[in-house]
Amino acid sequence: MKYFISGWAGFREALDVPEDWYFIVPFIDLDEEGILDFFKDKSGSTLIGWSTGGHIILKNLKFFSLRFNEIVIVAGFKKFTDYVHPRIIRRMIDKMEIQPETVIKEFLLNAGCKPILSEKADKNALKEGLKFLLSSEFNYIDYPKNKLILIHGSGDKILPIKALFDLKKIFSFAQMHTISGSHWIPFKVLDSILHS
Template sequence: MEITFVGGWASDSAQYPVLAGSARVLVPFSGFRPEELPQLIAENSGVLLSWSTGAHMLLKDCLHLFPQFDQVILIAPFLAFTDSFPERLVRRMIAGMAVNPAEVVASFYANCGEERDLAFDESLTPALTEGLEYLISSRFEPEKTVSIDNLTLVHGIQDKIVRGRAFERVKEFFVPGRIVTPDCGHKISEQVLLELIRA
C-alpha cells in the first residue's frame, strides 16, 4: 500500500520511525515549498496522511486531489493557524529563532507532547522561520461545505497547539467519513497512526 505522509512545522521522520520506513515523507519548508505540494502528490494514490501544517496545506491547495486516494487522514488540521495560536506568540517564536532556534524547536516539541529526544539541525533555521511567517499569513476560507467520504479528521483532545475551536472550524466546512479524537496532545502516537491507516 502506498502511503504519503505530509508532516508539520519542524517535523522529523525520526518522530515516526516505523512509518518513515514504509512511507514517502514530505516535510514542509525544510523539504518543499508550499506551492510545490500539489505537484509532489499529483501522481500518488493509496493513503494520504498529514499532520498540522501539512494538513492545512492539503486542505488549502490539494483538495482536488483527494478523490484519487483510498484514504485521506488529516491530523490536527486548521483553516488558519491563528484561529488557535495567537499571532503574537508566533512572532515571539520567530524572534526566538534568531537567538536560540534549538530552544524554540525544543519548546515546540514539548508542547506537542513529543517524547523522543530529537536532534536539531541549525541549518534548518531559515526554512523554519519562513514556515512561521507562513503560519501567520496563510488562511483558507472554503466557499461551501464539502462532504468527503474518504476523509478522516483526527484531533487529540489534549492538543495545545491546534485547539478545539480551530478544529471545529474545519468541521464546519468539511464533513468527513470519520472523526477520531484520541486522548493525546498535538502529536499522536505512532501506534494510533498505524491503526488509522489499517482502518
C-alpha cells in the same frame, strides 16, 4: 506508495512514522507550491497530513482528492492564528534567529514529540514556515466527498479541540475522531484508526 506530510519542525527523527511512508517536512523539504508540484504525478491509497502538512492538504483538498482514496488529517486547522495569537508566532520567529534549537525543542515537547533536532533543521526555512502560519487560510469551496478523516488529541497544547469542530463545519462529510493525546498522535494509534 503511502505519503506523510509533516508539521512545522516535524522531522522523522522526532516522530514514530514507519520508514515505508514517504516523509515530507514542509518548508524544509518543500514549500506549499513545491509540495503541490511534487504530487502532480503521484497518487496512492492513503495520504496523512499532520498540523501544517494537514493544513496544506485541506487548503488544496480538491487537488489531493483526485490523487488519494483516503486522506487523514491530524491536528488540522483552517487558520492557525484563529487559535494561536500571532504575537506568539512572531516571538518564535525572532527567537529562531538567536536560539533556534531551543525554539524547536520547546515546540516538539509541547507537541508531544521527541525533542530531537534533525541535521536538516534549517533556521531560515523554519522561519518561512512560521510566516506561512501567520497568514495561510482557506475558505469553503465544493470538495470531492471522498474519504476524509479528521483526528485531534483531546490534550493538544498547541491547538485547542475547537480547531477540529471548526473543520467539521466545513467538511461535514468527514469522519471525526477525538483521541486521548496531544498535538502529535502516536502512529500506532493513527494506524489503528486507519484499519478500524
